[in-house]
Amino acid sequence: EPEVTQTPSHQVTQMGQEVILRCVPISNHLYFYWYRQILGQKVEFLVSFYNNEISEKSEIFDDQFSVERPDGSNFTLKIRSTKLEDSAMYFCASSEGGTGSSYEQYFGPGTRLTVT
Amino acid sequence: QQPVQSPQAVILREGEDAVINCSSSKALYSVHWYRQKHGEAPVFLMILLKGGEQKGHEKISASFNEKKQQSSLYLTASQLSYSGTYFCGTVEGYTGNQFYFGTGTSLTVIP
Numbered sequence: 001e002p003e004v005t006q007t008p009s010h011q012v013t014q015m016g017q018e019v020i021l022r023c024v025p026i027s028n029h030l031y032f033y034w035y036r037q038i039l040g041q042k043v044e045f046l047v048s049f050y051n052n053e054i055s056e057k058s059e060i061f062d063d064q065f066s067v068e069r070p071d072g073s074n075f076t077l078k079i080r081s082t083k084l085e086d087s088a089m090y091f092c093a094s095s096e097g098g099t100g101s102s103y104e105q106y107f108g109p110g111t112r113l114t115v116t
Numbered sequence: 117q118q119p120v121q122s123p124q125a126v127i128l129r130e131g132e133d134a135v136i137n138c139s140s141s142k143a144l145y146s147v148h149w150y151r152q153k154h155g156e157a158p159v160f161l162m163i164l165l166k167g168g169e170q171k172g173h174e175k176i177s178a179s180f181n182e183k184k185q186q187s188s189l190y191l192t193a194s195q196l197s198y199s200g201t202y203f204c205g206t207v208e209g210y211t212g213n214q215f216y217f218g219t220g221t222s223l224t225v226i227p
Contacts (some may be wrong), residue, residue: 033215042118043158043203043217056214091157102146102165102207105215107157 002026004108006092012114013082021077021111023092032075033093033105034067036060043091049075050098082115089113119206119218127224128194136189136221138204147180147187148205150217151198158203158217162189194225 005024013019025032034046048055049067066078075094079086089110097103119140128134138147146165150158164180164187177190191198204218 035217042220043152045215045217048214058214102163104148104160104163106160109157 002106004092004094004106006090006108006111008111009109010112010114012116015084015115016081018078018080019082019113021079021090021092021113023075023077023094023108024073025075025092025094026106027073029094029096029106031055031095031098031103032067032069033095034077035091035093035107036088037091037110038088046077048098055098079113082113084115087113087115118216119204121202121204121218121221123221124219125222125224127226128198130196130225130227131193134191134194134223136191136202136204136223138187138189138206138218140185140206142185142206144180144182144185144187145207147178148207148215149176149178149187149189150203150205151200152203152220153200161202191223194223196225196227199223199225 007022011019032049035043036046037043045058047057047061047067064080068076089112091110092108093105095103095105119138122137126134148163149161151161152158161176162178164178166182180187202221206216
């Protein structure tokens with residue numbers, strides 16, 4: 001069964017450093033998403049991406065964050081100048097169609113980011 | 117924007133039933149339900165659309181009251197594997213792909 005993959009599974013970085021989290025969505029999916037989940041809290045929407053551009057973004061997704069689909073398979077989340085409060089699990093998800101069209105999302109296993 | 121769920125936590129014995137509620141302050145186009153086990157990614161359970169269409173899990177049912185902007189997830193004859201945190205998710209109107217997860221309900225099924 002096709003699945004979303006994410007690398008690395010755990011990333012430790014120092015405050016102020018830049019990190020890139022990588023995701024490979026399911027191959028025939030067109031919509032891609034990033035979420036974060038601070039330990040013990042709810043899953044928070046960061047951004048959705050379609051047709052090589054951001055479709056929607058939340059208030060959390062400020063200038064510190066950027067997303068890119070550098071090639072036909074990878075979808076990346078870049079966090080510039082990381083802060084302690086960026087420590088969280090970051091989930092990538094993909095779907096065939098948009099959630100507004102009522103397609104389910106398939107989540108990757110997540111990348112645990114620890115900022116020290 | 118964030119849907120509110122109730123209860124926050126529930127403990128069941130195997131075979132018992134549970135209802136998880138999800139409520140939004142805004143008009144809803146659809147409601148999605150996901151389950152997340154500890155340390156794992158959320159897994160899709162069900163989508164409910166305006167007009168009554170549903171798609172999802174065979175053994176789990178749900179309802180969607182568009183007027184009240186509420187949805188309920190019904191877990192019947194619970195099994196140990198049902199344990200996890202349940203999140204509803206909402207898309208507010210056909211605006212695109214901004215998706216809000218609810219506050220979550222922790223469900224624990226014990227033997």
